[in-house]
Amino acid sequence: MIASLPPGLLLIGGALAVPFLRGWLRWAWMLALPVVGFVDLIGLEHGAHVTVALFDYELQPVRVDRLSLAFGYIFYIAAFLGILYAVTINRTAEQVAALIYMGSAVGALFAGDLITLFVYWEVTAVASAFVVWAGNTERSYRAGMRYLAVQVVSGVLLLSGALVQIAETGSVAFAQSGLQSLAGLLIFLAFGIKCAFPFLHNWLQDAYPEASPTGTVFLSAFTTKLAVYGLARGFAGEDILIWIGALMTAFPIFYAVIENDLRRVLAYSLNNQLGFMVVGIGIGTELSLNGTVAHAFTHILYKSLLFMSMGAVLYRVGTVKGSELGGLYKSMPWTAAFCIVGAASISAFPLFSGFVSKSLIMSATAGEGLLFIWFVLLFASAGVFHHSGIKIPYFAFFAHDSGKRCKEAPLPMLLAMGATAFLCIGIGVWSEPLYALLPYPVDYVPYTTAHVVTQLQLLLFSALAFAVLMRTGLYPPELRSVNLDIDWIYRRGLPAAGRAMARAPAGLRDALAAAGVRTAFGFLNRLVRLAGPESALARTWQTAGMVGLILIVMAVYLVLALV
Amino acid sequence: MTGNASEKQNPPERRYWLDERRNVDRIYWALLVVCAGLFAADLFYDKHAKFAVEEWFGFYGLYGFIACVFLVLVAKQLRKLLIRPEDYYDR
Known part of the structure; x- marks a missing residue:
């Protein structure tokens, strides 16, 4: 009966009923949706389910294989845990937005063609922006605007890529595309x-x-992992991803060390964990792709758990600034314990979930003989323990006692954290069920003496480094501050340049504008020459290129208007 | 947002085990002992190394220690460059 309904639509449709339900009935309804969805996935047969003709093209709104299923299961699990966590806080707008967001993310996993993917992609963008706005502060409103602008650009790029691909090949299918074509390049950028x-x-x-304490938990699970899924399907084995991924593992952790807002520290470490997955996609072997999917699976759980614990602190204390916290283990012992489970999992301690998933990627990297990349990943592994594994629990729950006393987190939050922590340990201890879900057959034993001992050496010596730096006073203290990052360019740099432009004498302004236009055209010319083949396809290419260019211009305009 | 942060002071506050400076020191020394043990453990098993460096005695421990010190010291310098007042973007 439900089998005819594309996965994800259940949550989207279910969201519409939420405003009309009250009290426990609403929570029962919302909790039931992902459970039914999950059960529905178990029964799905592999292959294309539904095809719809749109003009000359065959759309494939539902395509099922092991890759989309593995992500689908964990998306539904994360949805359930996130909703359970949010039972404490009754914000209708956030609930509706979150359900639509999660439903469209699930839908996107099963999209067999680029048009369907684009539609879901945009719905996740808009709905998740509403989740950010549900933070209900001036800051969250502005951050949500910036967030939406970036997400929409991603959508426009995806649509451009889809149109170019249709013009080039006549196919709308979402499959391995590679970076040789313009279409592939645009889709790659969108992802x-x-x-x-x-x-x-x-x-x-x-x-x-x-976002709100609960909103961030929803946000952390879906958008970026949807992108990881997209890259795994479209660009597995692209060498450049190995380098991009390695850079991603390493550079956010420097920021994480000096960031004061502990939820922002977690956002940097989320970025670092995505790097491991991207490296796995770039290597493109069965082992590494299994590693990517496994790591996405475990990562969604432990990252949710960490965001949940910090959300509980924010909810009770009103802040998650490292400079304001400390000693909270006395007031919130359960939250502290669950946070430590999340921290141990992200650090890949033996017997915790991160260990059984990250090992696959590390082994794949070593197996391919990528020494330099392996060094970077090992550095990032030590670093992640340092800033997520130790810093988060230490500054929130231990360190010097801030004197803050509050109640333990509310029961629904504790239940959600407890269930997530249980899964983190469960997967770490018994990895076979997770391995059985992976896209390729797994022949891998995570628990060997060498693995366990070397990992413990890496981690405990990192802990020792932390302790030594703390006791010698070399460790940088938590300070009330913000740190400049790339967003400075569009929040401060560009507006300042615009103002300077407006003040400049007219002659200079015209000259600069002309030079700018010339440079832009020169760049486009080069791009067209680079991308345009000399074949009979050249005509179609140009039409496609034009469509793409117009869309890009529109996107830039949109961003400028919004920011 | 703030939930119900109760500011009620419970009259005589309980002393926790970690409130004793001595006990924090104990944890530190315990960590040192565990690390020394793990370092020595390299004598007793075969690493199945893929890379030659892995075979170096105590490689993983030394690498982890140096990586973290490097990370923190570089981040500290980076902060000098990047740090701004908390309301930088709100002004």
């Missing part, structure tokens, strides 16, 4: 923005920490 590639990353650290 890259949502995956928070270096220099395209800052929407994540900007917006996520401005």
